Amino acid sequence: MSFTxxxxxxxxxxxxxxxxxxxxxxxxxxxxxxxxxxxxDQTARALQQAMVAAGAAKSVQVVNIPxxxxxxxxAQFVNAGKGDGNQLMVNGFVMVxxxxxxxxxVTLEQVTPIARxxxxxxxxxxxxxxPIKTAQDLAAAVKADVSKITWAGGSAGxxxxxxxxxxxxxxxxxxxxxxxxxxxxxxxxxAAILGGKVTxxxxxxxxxxxxIKSGRMRAIGVTSQQRLPxxxxxxxKEQGIDLVITNWxxxxxxxxxxxxxxxxxxxxxxxxxxxxxxxxxLKQKGWDDAYLPGEPFAAFLxxxxxxxxxxxxxxxxxx
Numbered sequence: 001m002s003f004t005x006x007x008x009x010x011x012x013x014x015x016x017x018x019x020x021x022x023x024x025x026x027x028x029x030x031x032x033x034x035x036x037x038x039x040x041d042q043t044a045r046a047l048q049q050a051m052v053a054a055g056a057a058k059s060v061q062v063v064n065i066p067x068x069x070x071x072x073x074x075a076q077f078v079n080a081g082k083g084d085g086n087q088l089m090v091n092g093f094v095m096v097x098x099x100x101x102x103x104x105x106v107t108l109e110q111v112t113p114i115a116r117x118x119x120x121x122x123x124x125x126x127x128x129x130x131p132i133k134t135a136q137d138l139a140a141a142v143k144a145d146v147s148k149i150t151w152a153g154g155s156a157g158x159x160x161x162x163x164x165x166x167x168x169x170x171x172x173x174x175x176x177x178x179x180x181x182x183x184x185x186x187x188x189x190x191a192a193i194l195g196g197k198v199t200x201x202x203x204x205x206x207x208x209x210x211x212i213k214s215g216r217m218r219a220i221g222v223t224s225q226q227r228l229p230x231x232x233x234x235x236x237k238e239q240g241i242d243l244v245i246t247n248w249x250x251x252x253x254x255x256x257x258x259x260x261x262x263x264x265x266x267x268x269x270x271x272x273x274x275x276x277x278x279x280x281x282l283k284q285k286g287w288d289d290a291y292l293p294g295e296p297f298a299a300f301l302x303x304x305x306x307x308x309x310x311x312x313x314x315x316x317x318x319x
Contacts, residue, residue, distance in 0.1 A: 039154070054271055056271040057268055068155070069097070069102065074106050077111070087253065092159075108305065114252055118288060122204060125217040126199065152198040154183065193217065206285040246288075
């Protein structure tokens with residue numbers, strides 16, 4: 001082979017190699033479609049730290065776009081981010097339910113699925129000075145007057161709202177009459193609970209763990225099958241209430257990406273979730289590793305939209 005043929009071939013190989021490394025050194029924008037303080041925001045900032053520490057991205061900018069259970073952020077992400085291979089968005093169970101409840105014209109069918117990354121057990125809490133001590137106490141109060149019991153949580157139609165509705169149904173009350181107060185961020189719902197403005201609050205256990213350990217909140221129960229390791233909070237099942245549900249979170253990319261762009265983002269996320277930095281974040285936040293990449297995640301996301309719609313219908317949240 002002549003040198004004139006070798007040189008361009010060599011240049012092409014070098015360019016490919018540089019392109020591959022550039023995929024793990026890009027400057028990314030990571031959308032958290034909620035206000036600061038909540039689960040999506042925490043997930044985005046944990047990913048931000050882990051991606052940079054793992055060398056999966058040169059820099060990661062977290063952008064909060066709150067509103068309508070993530071629908072506002074999703075609309076901007078889908079419409080303004082189309083074809084942008086440097087953007088990602090955190091989403092999950094909460095958004096699936098919120099979009100169904102709002103009959104949103106923008107759906108998760110429009111995004112590019114990248115990976116499911118975490119699952120988290122839900123917890124129901126009350127202020128430390130509440131007369132409610134156990135799940136049975138709360139169930140009795142709900143059954144007596146379901147509309148009198150107020151619940152603080154994330155977006156309407158999300159996992160917190162569904163958890164409240166399922167609890168009410170288990171207590172023998174009309175789940176469609178649950179008095180649920182949605183907040184756009186965890187900080188706001190936290191203030192409402194601690195200030196006694198609501199009867200109870202619902203979120204992922206990690207979000208309220210500090211307040212529970214400090215004694216400012218009382219954990220009534222967790223929604224896992226078994227007790228969480230090292231956590232002295234009973235499950236609802238062991239208290240006679242059949243309530244088991246987990247909140248999953250994931251990463252998606254905008255629509256209109258090329259296969260190369262999708263692969264670069266998928267590789268960056270894959271490198272991150274397999275890193276020591278990410279494992280440390282999981283440990284600190286109390287999240288379970290639920291990594292499911294690419295096509296399996298796309299299939300899961302499609303099935304989950306059907307499943308969540310059925311759960312919401314059975315709980316009386318949608319017709």
